[in-house]
Amino acid sequence: MENKELLNEEKYQKTNKGLFFAGLGLIILGVIIFIVMFVPKILSSSKVNTEQLKQKLEELKPQLESRYNELKAKGVTESWDYKDKEGYEMEQINNALDPSLSTCESISTYSDHETTHEYCKIKAQIHDAESSFSNGRIMFSLVPALMVLMPCLAIGSMLILTSKRRNITAYYMQQTMPVAQEGMEKMAPTLGKVGATVAKEMAPVYGEIAKEIGKGIKEGIKDEDSKCPECGRDIKKDAKFCDNCGKKM
Numbered sequence: 001m002e003n004k005e006l007l008n009e010e011k012y013q014k015t016n017k018g019l020f021f022a023g024l025g026l027i028i029l030g031v032i033i034f035i036v037m038f039v040p041k042i043l044s045s046s047k048v049n050t051e052q053l054k055q056k057l058e059e060l061k062p063q064l065e066s067r068y069n070e071l072k073a074k075g076v077t078e079s080w081d082y083k084d085k086e087g088y089e090m091e092q093i094n095n096a097l098d099p100s101l102s103t104c105e106s107i108s109t110y111s112d113h114e115t116t117h118e119y120c121k122i123k124a125q126i127h128d129a130e131s132s133f134s135n136g137r138i139m140f141s142l143v144p145a146l147m148v149l150m151p152c153l154a155i156g157s158m159l160i161l162t163s164k165r166r167n168i169t170a171y172y173m174q175q176t177m178p179v180a181q182e183g184m185e186k187m188a189p190t191l192g193k194v195g196a197t198v199a200k201e202m203a204p205v206y207g208e209i210a211k212e213i214g215k216g217i218k219e220g221i222k223d224e225d226s227k228c229p230e231c232g233r234d235i236k237k238d239a240k241f242c243d244n245c246g247k248k249m
Contacts, residue, residue, distance in 0.1 A: 016163040023159030030152025038145035053126050060119045061097065067115065068093045089116065096120055 071090045078094060079087030096104040096119050104120040161168070228235050230247035241248055 016166075019159045019163035023156040023163070025156075026152050026159070027156035030149045030156065033152075034145045034149040037148070038142055050126050053122050056122055057119065057126075060115055060122070063115045064093050064097055064119055068097075092116055092120075096123070 068090060071086055071093075074086070076086045076090055078091040080091060082088045092104070093116055095101055096116055098104075104123055227233070228242040228244065228247055230242060231245045233242060233244040235242055235244075
């Protein structure tokens, strides 16, 4: 038959294990979610090697310059009208090679020249990797990851501490009891002297109090003797007979 007692050691140990593993599981879950949400952002950011990208740009640059000179030799002039394909391509190549522009991905949308597309794509990657905006995006992705991790750590730690409360209390008592005992042993002589001094000084007072109490008791007894035990009539203290009923005193 199941033991329904609340103060049961077996139930206590079972509940403690449940709290401990629940807290531990919650902490592990929070750490896993944090890793899944945040670590890939760091890894993807660290994979961007700007030096290699810059080297790739230098390799593509002669191809763009050659294409630009080719179009120029044909008498093509730069144009912002995307319908004028060759003129628009010249305009895009010129902007792509412009060192004052950090990115050119947006202006290469209508270009049919693959080298221009690749050049602008790499230029945009370098811009993102070197800009503070990239770091800002990483920090921004950290916020939701922390919003999941922190509650898991807090609740999980609380459950584990609750399951270990008895052990913590026992440890605390083991640490404090020797100190308290040593303190009492050192204080005992002083407390004994103080107690003896107080007792000595209060002895006369206690004596007077005891005398007053004894006097009151004696007078009470005498007051009781001034009544007749037979009829309860008041009589003189030194009377030999009751004046009312004649009882011999």
